[in-house]
Amino acid sequence: MTNHDSAHADPPGDVFLQEEIDRNRAGEWMLLPQAAIALAFVGVLIALHQIFFA
Amino acid sequence: MNITDAGAVVVGVLTVVLLIFVGTGAIPVISAAYSFLAIPLHAFRNHYAKAKPYLPRVAIVIPAWNEGAVIGASIDRLMALEYPLDSLRLYVVDDASTDNTPDVVRAKAEQYPGNVFHLRREKGGEGKAHTLNHGIRLILEDDWMEALLIMDADVIYSPNSLRRMTRHLADPEVGAVSAYIREGSRDKNYLTRFIALEYVLSQPAARRAQNVLGAQACLAGGAQLHSRENLLAIGGRIDTSSLAEDTITTFETQLNGRKVVFEPLAVVLAEEPGSIDALWKQRLRWARGNVTVTARYRRVWFRPSRVHKLGSVSFGLVWFSLWLLPIAMVLSSIGLVGLLLLQSDAATVVFRAMWISVACVFAFTLALAVQLDPELTRKTWREVLTFPGILSMLVMLTAFFPGVLLEWLPSLFGLRLTEDGAFGVTLSIYVWISVSMLGAWLARKVEKTAIGRVLSPALIYLVGYGSLLCAITFDSYIKELRGAEAKWDKTEKTGRVTA
Numbered sequence: 417m418t419n420h421d422s423a424h425a426d427p428p429g430d431v432f433l434q435e436e437i438d439r440n441r442a443g444e445w446m447l448l449p450q451a452a453i454a455l456a457f458v459g460v461l462i463a464l465h466q467i468f469f470a
Numbered sequence: 471m472n473i474t475d476a477g478a479v480v481v482g483v484l485t486v487v488l489l490i491f492v493g494t495g496a497i498p499v500i501s502a503a504y505s506f507l508a509i510p511l512h513a514f515r516n517h518y519a520k521a522k523p524y525l526p527r528v529a530i531v532i533p534a535w536n537e538g539a540v541i542g543a544s545i546d547r548l549m550a551l552e553y554p555l556d557s558l559r560l561y562v563v564d565d566a567s568t569d570n571t572p573d574v575v576r577a578k579a580e581q582y583p584g585n586v587f588h589l590r591r592e593k594g595g596e597g598k599a600h601t602l603n604h605g606i607r608l609i610l611e612d613d614w615m616e617a618l619l620i621m622d623a624d625v626i627y628s629p630n631s632l633r634r635m636t637r638h639l640a641d642p643e644v645g646a647v648s649a650y651i652r653e654g655s656r657d658k659n660y661l662t663r664f665i666a667l668e669y670v671l672s673q674p675a676a677r678r679a680q681n682v683l684g685a686q687a688c689l690a691g692g693a694q695l696h697s698r699e700n701l702l703a704i705g706g707r708i709d710t711s712s713l714a715e716d717t718i719t720t721f722e723t724q725l726n727g728r729k730v731v732f733e734p735l736a737v738v739l740a741e742e743p744g745s746i747d748a749l750w751k752q753r754l755r756w757a758r759g760n761v762t763v764t765a766r767y768r769r770v771w772f773r774p775s776r777v778h779k780l781g782s783v784s785f786g787l788v789w790f791s792l793w794l795l796p797i798a799m800v801l802s803s804i805g806l807v808g809l810l811l812l813q814s815d816a817a818t819v820v821f822r823a824m825w826i827s828v829a830c831v832f833a834f835t836l837a838l839a840v841q842l843d844p845e846l847t848r849k850t851w852r853e854v855l856t857f858p859g860i861l862s863m864l865v866m867l868t869a870f871f872p873g874v875l876l877e878w879l880p881s882l883f884g885l886r887l888t889e890d891g892a893f894g895v896t897l898s899i900y901v902w903i904s905v906s907m908l909g910a911w912l913a914r915k916v917e918k919t920a921i922g923r924v925l926s927p928a929l930i931y932l933v934g935y936g937s938l939l940c941a942i943t944f945d946s947y948i949k950e951l952r953g954a955e956a957k958w959d960k961t962e963k964t965g966r967v968t969a
Contacts, residue, residue, distance in 0.1 A: 427552040427633050433523035437637060440735055441518035447678075451510035454837035458830045461870065465826070469871045 481812060488808040492820045495802025495903070499827045501791035504784065506835050508679040515682045517638055517731045524640035525633060526616035527557045528695075529609045533601035534562050535594060537623035538570040544623055545578045545586055552629045559614070560586045562623075563605040566594025598691075599708040599715040610706055618701055620708075622692040624741055626654060631736035635695045638731045645700030645728025646720070647736075648686065649693035650674055652846065654739025660927045661749060663850040664935040665742040667857060671835060674842045677732035680788075684779035686730040687789060689723075691716045693738040700728050712766075713956055714759025721767060724778040734842075746914045746926060750942055757946035758956050760793055796944040799903045806900035810893075821900065825869030832858050832866070859906060859934020865899050909933035910941040 427433065530548060534541055541562065548560055560582075562575045575588040591604050602620060609615050617639055619632065627649075635647040650673045653666035673690075680686045694716065703726045709718040723730050743749040764771075771789070773781040791798075802824070809817035836854055840847045847854055858866070868875045876895060880887055887895065913929035916922040930938055949956075 426554055427525060427630075430523040433633065433637065436634075437518055437521050437523070440634075441516065443735075444513045444516050444518070447510040447513045450838060450841040451507075453841065454834045457837040458833045461830065461833055465870050469873065 485809065485812060485814055485816065488805040488812070488814075489816060489820065491801040491805030491808070492824065493805075494798045495805070496824055496827065497787070498791040498795050498798055499824065499831055501787045502835070503827070503831050505676060505679045505683075505788055506831065506838065508682045509675055509838065511682045512678040516678075517641070517644070517681065517729075520641040520643075521637040522640035524637050525554055525557055526636055526639060526697075527614055528553070528559070528617045528619055528632065528636065529615040530558070530560045530619045530621060531602055531605040531609065532560065532562045532621055532623050533565060533598050533605070534567060534571055534575070534623045535565040535601070536567045536569040536571060538567070538574050540624040541571055542574045542578060544625070545575070545582070547626055549582055549585065550629060551627060551632050553632050555585060558585060561589055561605045561609060562587070563589045563591060563601045565591050565596075565601040597710065599710040602715075603707045603710065606701070606707060610701070613698075616698050618696045618698065620691070620694045620696070621738075622740065625651070625692045626739040627693070628737045628739075631693075631738055632695075634736040635693075635733050638733060639695065639697050641729075642697075642699075643729050644731050645697055645703070645723040645726070646689055646730045647695045648677070648689040648730065648732050649695075649736035649738045650677075650732075650734050651690045651692055651738050651740050652843070653742045655741050655744065658849065659744050660853070660930065661746065662742055662744055663853045664857070664930070665749070666846055667839065667850045667853045668935065668939075669742075670839045670843045670846060673732070674734045675835065675839055678734055680785075681732050683782065683784050683788075684729075685724060685782060685785040686720055686732060687785075688717045689720045689730060690738070692740050693736070694719070696723070697728075700726070703728070712759050712762035713755045714763050717759060717763045718766070721763065721770075721780060724780055725770070727777045746917050746930070746938070749938075750914055750945070753939060753942040754946055754949065755956075757943045758949060761946060761950050764789075764793060793943070796907060796940045796947070799907070799940060803901045803904040807897065810896060810900060817900075822869045822872065825866050828858075829866040829870050853935070856931050857935060859930075859937060860932050861902060862906060862934050862937075865902050868899055906933040906937035907941040907944055910938035911945075913938070 428436075532541070532544070537544075545560060545562070548558075549555070551558070562571075562578075564571050564575060572588065572590060575586070579586045579588050589605055589608060591601060594601070606618065609618065617636060619635075621627070631649055635649055638644050638647045651669060652673075653662055653669055655662045658666070677686065696719075700723055704719060704722040709715045709722075712718060720730055743752055767780070770781050772783060772786045774783070775781045779785055806817055806821055809820070836857060840854060856863070864875060876887055876892060909929050910933050913926040913933070916929075917926040919925075
């Protein structure tokens with residue numbers, strides 16, 4: 417290991433890194449409700465169009 | 471066949487041709503919808519299952535030309551990455567700088583012995599790819615390097631970003647990994663806020679979709695990590711024959727059968743152009759590079775392969791939709807105006823169908839983008855609300871809610887549009903998509919004048935940031951047709967980026 421003055425921080429160990437990968441992988445499931453909200457927003461626009469302007 | 475019948479046939483044929491013209495405008499809409507609807511599938515189709523804790527020996531190569539103002543801080547921050555120092559080496563390739571870059575880098579090399587190296591090119595100005603190759607050639611002379619990170623001198627890597635990129639290289643099928651380049655200027659103006667939003671749409675959004683589709687269009691120039699094997703497989707050097715070296719590197723990686731992965735959680739902050747002129751030069755370089763890429767890989771498009779997904783129909787559609795978007799816009803306008811002049815009922819129907827589709831795609835993508843990077847989009851709320859352009863939004867409003875603009879609004883003031891007036895407004899709406907590019911061009915022209923400070927931002931908010939990008943792509947067609955010299959033109963950086 418090279419030693420010198422810096423704000424260097426070694427990475428956490430393999431257990432933490434694997435947990436982080438698992439956490440990040442699980443976090444991608446949030447894309448589903450996020451996309452659902454975005455689709456719902458589009459749905460509201462289409463509903464307004466259908467109700468008032470079709 | 472009498473004259474009346476012949477006239478009807480001509481009108482019929484012309485109507486079909488004009489409908490096809492309008493239809494070309496629908497292709498980018500379908501492509502964008504397809505891409506963005508693929509984003510949530512990243513929940514199922516991502517590379518995390520094959521990622522593992524993996525910290526290879528990484529050589530970082532930084533091309534630097536007159537980066538004295540930023541390079542010292544960049545080196546300090548890289549030395550503070552959460553990464554083992556004995557697995558990290560920084561090679562700053564000084565491209566014949568005339569400022570204090572060599573002094574700063576030499577001082578850092580003394581401060582971080584064994585980690586920071588100063589490589590000097592006495593003959594500079596040949597472009598980034600040449601500068602990178604100078605460093606890569608030396609790095610490959612021994613077998614210390616297991617992975618190579620290519621970056622820009624002024625970008626800021628978040629402390630966990632490198633280890634979040636290297637974990638994907640644990641899978642030998644992965645050749646390269648890209649990070650999320652996030653606009654990071656501390657003194658954002660309207661343009662950098664638009665760019666920030668564009669980057670949310672094009673990276674954590676669109677590149678997630680490309681992960682799902684299995685083909686990446688381009689590794690970020692400021693954050694691309696290659697395995698040694700991949701670097702050697704693509705020739706051990708960066709392409710120097712075009713202005714699109716990043717895209718060519720990305721394509722070559724995939725054509726050699728290795729995957730390119732986008733890691734949305736490895737965040738890298740970058741300074742982006744704060745003026746239309748600087749943005750125009752940067753994007754013109756990219757757009758002209760894409761012309762080269764399109765021609766060079768002409769045998770790849772729409773030819774599915776077992777080795778890579780670059781030949782898939784979906785990827786081809788995404789690529790050509792972006793590249794040919796200005797042409798699609800112009801053809802679409804011609805089609806609509808032609809149908810209007812032929813007094814065809816189809817004009818209103820196709821206009822509304824197309825613009826309602828555009829409005830839905832914009833609404834979906836922006837609503838999703840706001841959630842993908844809520845912190846950044848909170849700072850860019852004005853640009854989120856006006857991203858398509860205020861006038862384009864009025865056109866969408868006309869399509870979505872007919873009568874609001876042409877009947878209800880004038881009636882509030884006791885007015886009623888005459889037939890000629892309604893025709894004029896309709897004509898303006900139909901040609902708007904093409905005219906908006908002229909508005910963007912005008913914004914650049916007046917930018918440096920006394921009124922430009924106010925008028926240029928106003929024009930961009932009115933015509934839309936997308937129209938600005940389309941105008942630049944259109945300019946690239948003109949430059950290519952004229953055979954204008956394609957030269958490396960470095961984007962000026964001032965050290966405005968902040969962590």
